[in-house]
Amino acid sequence: MDTKQVFRAIVSEEAAAHSASLEKSSEPKVFQGTKGNDVYYATHTADNIVEKANEGQDTVYSNVSYTLPNNVENLVLTGSDNIYGAGNNSDNVLVGNSGNNRLYSGRGNDTVYGGAGHDNINGGEGDDQLFGDEGNDILDGAAGNDVLQGGEGNDTYLFGEKSGKDTVIDRQGSNSIRFLDGLSADDLTVTAVRNAEGGQDWRIAVKHTQSVLTISNQYQEGSNMPSVQRFVFSNGTLNLNQFIKATQAQVEIRDNAGERIEGTEGNDALNGTVGNDVIDGKAGADMMRGGIGDDTYYVDNAKDVVVENSGEGNDTVISSVSYTASTHVENVTLTGNANIYAAGNNSNNTLTGNDGHNRLNSGRGNDTVYGMGGNDNINGGDGNDYLDGGDGNxxxxxxxGDDTLIGGAGKDMLKGGAGNDTYIYGSDDTIIDNQGNNTLKFSDDLRVSDIKVNVIDNADGSKNWEITSANGSAT
Known part of the structure; x- marks a missing residue:
């Protein structure tokens, strides 16, 4: 049975709609299973299901965060809340909802579907299949030999020295590999192998381990657009050319649509083709027009101009100077470690900072912003934004808008502003928000008993809450 058949066999649209419509419970319930294929509706995180081994394929539909109990195989999250789901030691199927989910499949050979939203998926132990589906997803196969498919959006794949033999399949979006365990380019051996379809697979092996990451069809036959464009290490991010040079990779790099267009040291006017072009004006104040296709521009001069029209693709500017996205440019990535800024436009933008102290203003639209290293100042503007500070204060x-704010490492200040905002709990964070119906989310391994709240009376009559746990404190 292929993965689509697995999905259809598990998920009933009628049952999912019924689950989403149910009122969340204030008290947990206990359900007793039978020998058949049972269906349960969870409305409280602590709802308990008692099933014995070998009593059928059982499914839980849940509109709240939920962890599967023993001997229950499948979990379907419903609704649109940003909730999490976790598996158990069985071979589970987990299905996310339309929100931003965290999905942890646990042990077993599991299948996970993220659904819509920006999802964070961890396969745990076992040989798993992880599907990000829509949104800008993070996929970590963890232990075992896993298959990772991000689907639509700009996806990030995590890989470390204990990750096993994983395969990435992703021909959509602008994708990244993030290396764990302090791995550097010197720890990797990179080779290319022609596959049965005539495309080029890249194999990234961690030296002195059994771990190998295969990027399936890094280049498809007849296509010059790579599947993965960025490679993220603890000390910085490398683009494709930099990664090849740093790892001394035994691969060929193909220019998009056969066209890599480079300027001179002067002021150039450069035009792309019908296809996915890479345009680098070099020094000088350059005018660059990509045309139809998913084009990539290299900007190194504040007077460089990028021209794109509506409906001409998903375009990216990689800039070593401060840059504001021109109309119809979707993505901006800053490079180096200078203290520079990036700004979005009215589109749904993705802004990525560098290792310096950046100011990142996403503008209108439902935007995604990654601060990366440095002490960054991030502003979401209008829209429902996903804002991740990364390292630094x-x-x-x-x-x-209804925003998701993640401070990441460091002492961060989070201000949601108008709208119903979601904060991801982090150590030493300060949260300021007196507007909307807001949510503070904790990691899956924290229990209520692990959390302590200290209420501090202020001179003006207001109150601060200082929340502490084993993971740190937030105010």
Whole structure:
């Protein structure tokens, strides 16, 4: 049975709609299973299901965060809340909802579907199949030999020295590999192998381990657009050319649509082709027009101009100087470690900072912003934004819209602003928000008993809450 058949066999649209419509419970319930294929509706995180081994394929539909109990095989999250789901030691199927989910499949050979939203999926132990589906997803196969398919969106794949033999399949979006365990380019051996379809697979092996990451069809036959464009290490991010040079990779790099267009040291006017072009104006104040296709521009001069029209693709500017996305440019990635800024436009933008102290203003649209290294100042503007500060002491302002704010490492200041905002709990964070119906989310391994709340009375009559746990403290 292929993965689509697995999905259809598990998920009933009628049952999912019924689950989403149920009122969340204030008290947990206990369900007793039977020998058949049972269906349960969870409305409280602590709802308990008692099933014996070998009593059928059982499914839980849940509109709240939920962890599968023993001997229950399948979990379907419903609704649109940003909730999490976790598996058990069985071979599970987990299905996310339309929100931003965290999905942990546990032990067993599991299948996970993220659904819509920006999802964070961890396969745990076992040989798993992880599907990000829509959104900008993070996929970590963890232990075992896993298959990772991000689907639509700009996806990030995690890989370390204990990850086993994983395979990435992703021909959509602008994708990244993030290396764990302090791995550097010197720890990797990279080779290319022609596959049965005539495309080029890249194999990234961690030296002195059994771990190998295969990027299936890094280049498809007849296509010059790579599946993965960025490679993220603890000390910085490398683009494709930099990664090849740093690892001394035994691969060929193909220019998009056969066209890599480079300027001179002067002021150039460069035009792309019908296809996915890479345009680098070099020094000088350059005018660059990509045309139809998913084009990539290299900007190194504040007077460089990028021209794109509506409906001409998903375009990316990689800039070593401060840059504001021109109309119809979707993505901006800063490079180096200079303290520079990036700004979005009215589209749904993805902004990525560098290792310096950046100011990142996403503008209108439902945007995604990654601060990366440095002490960053991030502003979401209008729209429902996903704002991740990364390393450093960051200040994050959600502004208007229903935003998700993640401080990451460091002492961060999080201000959601107008709208119903979600904060991901982190150590030494300060949260300021007196607007909307807001949510503070904790990691899956924290229990209520692990959390302590200290209420501090202020001179003006207001109150601060200082929340502490084993993972740190937040105010």
């Amino acid at each position: 960051d200040t994050i302002n959600g502004d208007a």
